[in-house]
Amino acid sequence: MMPTARSESGAPAAHHPHQSAEQSAAQPASQPAPPQRPDPWQDACMAAALFAVDPAGVVGLSVRALPGPVRDLWLEMLRDYLPPETPLRRIPLHIADGRLLGGLDLSATLRAGRPIAERGLLAEVDGGVVLLAMAERVAGSTAAHLSAVLDAGEILLERDGLTARTPTRFGVVALDEGADDEERLPNTLIDRFSLLIDLNPLAWRDVQQLPPDMELADILAARERLAAVTVDDDALDALCGTALALGVDSLRPTLAAVRVARVAAALAGREQPAPEDVSLAARLVLAPRATRLPMPEQPEDEMPEEPPPPEENQDDSEQDKSPEQEIDKPLEDQVLESAEAAIPANLLAQLQLGALRARSRTSGKSGATQSGSLRGRPAGTRRGEPSATARLNVIETLRAAAPWQRIRRAEREQEREQKYRAVDAPVAKQSRRKGRASPPVAARPRVEVRLDDFRVTRYKHRSETTTIFVVDASGSAALHRLAEAKGAIELLLADCYVRRDRVAMIAFRGATAEVLLPPTRSLVRAKRSLAGLPGGGGTPLAMAIESAVDLADGIQRRGGTPVVVFLTDGRANVARDGTGGRAQAGEDAMSAARLFRAAELTAVVIDVSPRPRTEAEQLAREMAAVYLPLPHADASALSNAVKAVV
Amino acid sequence: MPLAFPFSAIVAQEEMKLAILIAATDQSIGGVLVFGDRGTGKSTAIRALAALLPPMRVIDKCTYNCDPEANDAGLCESCRTRRSKDDIKVRKAPVPVVDLPLGATEDRVIGALDLESALTRGEKAFEPGLLARAHRGFLYIDEVNLLEDHLVDSLLDVAASGENVVEREGLSVRHPAKFVLVGSGNPEEGELRPQLLDRFGLSVEVKTPQDLKTRVQVVRLRDEFEHDPDAFIAKWKRKDGKVRNQIVKAKERLDQVEVPDAALERAAELCMKLGTDGLRGELTLIRAARALAALEGDDAVTDDHIRRVAPPALRHRLRRNVLDDAGSTTRVERAIQELFGS
Numbered sequence: 001m002m003p004t005a006r007s008e009s010g011a012p013a014a015h016h017p018h019q020s021a022e023q024s025a026a027q028p029a030s031q032p033a034p035p036q037r038p039d040p041w042q043d044a045c046m047a048a049a050l051f052a053v054d055p056a057g058v059v060g061l062s063v064r065a066l067p068g069p070v071r072d073l074w075l076e077m078l079r080d081y082l083p084p085e086t087p088l089r090r091i092p093l094h095i096a097d098g099r100l101l102g103g104l105d106l107s108a109t110l111r112a113g114r115p116i117a118e119r120g121l122l123a124e125v126d127g128g129v130v131l132l133a134m135a136e137r138v139a140g141s142t143a144a145h146l147s148a149v150l151d152a153g154e155i156l157l158e159r160d161g162l163t164a165r166t167p168t169r170f171g172v173v174a175l176d177e178g179a180d181d182e183e184r185l186p187n188t189l190i191d192r193f194s195l196l197i198d199l200n201p202l203a204w205r206d207v208q209q210l211p212p213d214m215e216l217a218d219i220l221a222a223r224e225r226l227a228a229v230t231v232d233d234d235a236l237d238a239l240c241g242t243a244l245a246l247g248v249d250s251l252r253p254t255l256a257a258v259r260v261a262r263v264a265a266a267l268a269g270r271e272q273p274a275p276e277d278v279s280l281a282a283r284l285v286l287a288p289r290a291t292r293l294p295m296p297e298q299p300e301d302e303m304p305e306e307p308p309p310p311e312e313n314q315d316d317s318e319q320d321k322s323p324e325q326e327i328d329k330p331l332e333d334q335v336l337e338s339a340e341a342a343i344p345a346n347l348l349a350q351l352q353l354g355a356l357r358a359r360s361r362t363s364g365k366s367g368a369t370q371s372g373s374l375r376g377r378p379a380g381t382r383r384g385e386p387s388a389t390a391r392l393n394v395i396e397t398l399r400a401a402a403p404w405q406r407i408r409r410a411e412r413e414q415e416r417e418q419k420y421r422a423v424d425a426p427v428a429k430q431s432r433r434k435g436r437a438s439p440p441v442a443a444r445p446r447v448e449v450r451l452d453d454f455r456v457t458r459y460k461h462r463s464e465t466t467t468i469f470v471v472d473a474s475g476s477a478a479l480h481r482l483a484e485a486k487g488a489i490e491l492l493l494a495d496c497y498v499r500r501d502r503v504a505m506i507a508f509r510g511a512t513a514e515v516l517l518p519p520t521r522s523l524v525r526a527k528r529s530l531a532g533l534p535g536g537g538g539t540p541l542a543m544a545i546e547s548a549v550d551l552a553d554g555i556q557r558r559g560g561t562p563v564v565v566f567l568t569d570g571r572a573n574v575a576r577d578g579t580g581g582r583a584q585a586g587e588d589a590m591s592a593a594r595l596f597r598a599a600e601l602t603a604v605v606i607d608v609s610p611r612p613r614t615e616a617e618q619l620a621r622e623m624a625a626v627y628l629p630l631p632h633a634d635a636s637a638l639s640n641a642v643k644a645v646v
Numbered sequence: 647m648p649l650a651f652p653f654s655a656i657v658a659q660e661e662m663k664l665a666i667l668i669a670a671t672d673q674s675i676g677g678v679l680v681f682g683d684r685g686t687g688k689s690t691a692i693r694a695l696a697a698l699l700p701p702m703r704v705i706d707k708c709t710y711n712c713d714p715e716a717n718d719a720g721l722c723e724s725c726r727t728r729r730s731k732d733d734i735k736v737r738k739a740p741v742p743v744v745d746l747p748l749g750a751t752e753d754r755v756i757g758a759l760d761l762e763s764a765l766t767r768g769e770k771a772f773e774p775g776l777l778a779r780a781h782r783g784f785l786y787i788d789e790v791n792l793l794e795d796h797l798v799d800s801l802l803d804v805a806a807s808g809e810n811v812v813e814r815e816g817l818s819v820r821h822p823a824k825f826v827l828v829g830s831g832n833p834e835e836g837e838l839r840p841q842l843l844d845r846f847g848l849s850v851e852v853k854t855p856q857d858l859k860t861r862v863q864v865v866r867l868r869d870e871f872e873h874d875p876d877a878f879i880a881k882w883k884r885k886d887g888k889v890r891n892q893i894v895k896a897k898e899r900l901d902q903v904e905v906p907d908a909a910l911e912r913a914a915e916l917c918m919k920l921g922t923d924g925l926r927g928e929l930t931l932i933r934a935a936r937a938l939a940a941l942e943g944d945d946a947v948t949d950d951h952i953r954r955v956a957p958p959a960l961r962h963r964l965r966r967n968v969l970d971d972a973g974s975t976t977r978v979e980r981a982i983q984e985l986f987g988s
Contacts, residue, residue: 145748159751162754255865259869404759404764
């Protein structure tokens, strides 16, 4: 009785500073000042507590932080929040499907003489927490397995001759150690995770001064209260409206926010989520996924004397709600303001960068991953015969042969018996004169391996990059700076040599676009072709772009990754059919540029005009290529710029 | 088996639900592919399919759920033998909806030696795989674009022939394996191979609802289901039963639905206008329109039926025009407007 009373009295005391903080935050909200930006470490502690209350319901928590004392402190706190008997397992990146999901336990099977299943790691962690290390580099298939098991609440096993369904419910803590914006968790996991926190902005000094104000007893008490918490329609409307306003398209995060609000209410000792619980859920779950800032539906300013934030929110509410629900406006306004305050200040800049970077790709040896080769990283095995394109995996072959040894041994005994019986008659006849002779004992192989047991290794490797140079050798380009463009290309060729790229070269002038050099590793031939390139004639830009698309398509079919570098001033004057005329040539060039964009190739357009002009820039924009003007007599800076982009 | 969200409780996504009902009514259409955004209810709708299907008649004690009314070619070996001896009983069984998980190995999909018989009794026996279990039912592949290539090859071969031929580990077994392929996935995860894409009769694109009322309703119902699944399922049992009855009546009526020549001409015109490859588009379009007419209790296929099933039947069969900025769905709808004039 006494411990219960103490925990009950402790919970309000523990939350008193939080409530007073909320009240102090509420007062500025009624005034023109916007809501205060939340404290990231306090939010991280709250996220750990929410996750600890219901790991399976919250499903996942992503911690974006490099390894360091801040992350270790947070993990230690999470460990303290979980009951001591909670299973906590760490999943390495290289885990195989058999270990993750389970399968045949070969040694136990052979020892017992009947199939024995091995419980996978996800089954062992039932009721606990899985720690996903270096989560930003997890393979797509592992992420898909995790997503499937998290959705169904069970492991559906169909492998190694076994069929099984194993119920398992667990939470996932993903340690996201991405260094820049491109390295992120797989989208399938982000969509299912409830909480995304970022510890990178925090310093050790900030963390030390703010100890968490919660204990394990609070977590356990919240677990018992959780089943009784119900969410009313006001909270649902507020969270759905906030998600819609922030552009969170998937409905899973909204469901996750409802769950988090319920857990927050249980943690605070309430039977229904209060406005601060709903605001907390919106701040922790929806704000990190915002794809746009909330915008008012009516751009006109009908009440100029009112301060802008309440006006925008009010307009938004009027669009979404019927008159009899006017009492709900304050809740949604408050929730939306809270979520908006949690959005980082440079969200728009980040969104723009993200959109640009979505199309960027690596080059050199790090082309797109590709299966079906004899080199690269092993990616499992499959049944097949070793050949020029497939290498035998001896260990897996023996594993496949092992369960059948008994039946094969029996077969061989049977064959020997028949052979002995066939030989018995002549021996019996001779025995009248010479006496009975015993048959010789044949030597037996230790392991009998048959064709069906053969397993070959499957590989994944990065395909080779081929850089295609498309050089404008027309009269206008040659007159200005063909020599400098050639110098720049030679520097780029040096980079291709370092990266082991292949190169190809297309020159266009007069009425044709000519493939000077098909894809080759020989950079000497490339330099020779470049040196001997004469200038003069018209600019058939449309033909050049189409030739580049054809060559790139061929490279892709053979498994490579093409990167195209255009060197031109963009002033086309020869049309697609070879006739002159700037107007038609310009239209044809733009049409070919759209064709290039549809092919989704990586490209750089280098403007070789004496001064940057609009033609080349428009061309680059139409092709979705990166535009770089050639600095005056500075081929080295150009090479650095292209190297940074490609 | 985890409880499935009731089909009739799924909010919005009418095209997806219609395609699933059409595939449940007429299995010869060839299955449904559901592609779309995350969190739109793709897996939920497909997993709810099992509760909708009425029971079917199967030969008793048959591992492969053979059809008692099939001819000898459509039976497995043991049923053929038993039928010649006139030793066949019939019972009712639920239609199988088999889940093909991502981590499945080839021997479990196709079938292989029974490991337990080999280890315990030293005997050779065949253990059927997922393809056998899915015979006369549905085979569901979640994240279909992440499936391993060699498994895809096996699936395509069996789906084309309707028969699973196992020649491995000293076994030589063949058994019927006619199933409907149902796949779901997110196009961001990767492209689907053209051979696999053409195998699906209907292709549905799902999007996230953008209006607030719909989103509130989805979240409310899902939250209610997760809070008390049994009560929620009991609450929607009547509506699910109504949908099941609709499927049963549609199946009975399917053979009597008339397909006039005018409808055939309209379908052919539409496919020619869109430039679809092969004739599978016309076949699927007509079959889907007939199933839709049966679902709605109509006696004959009309232009309205063709118009409504044309996008799911044809959008994944268009030859790609890289210079056309419009998507596949937009092209189908434009062709429909030109042909039907509205």
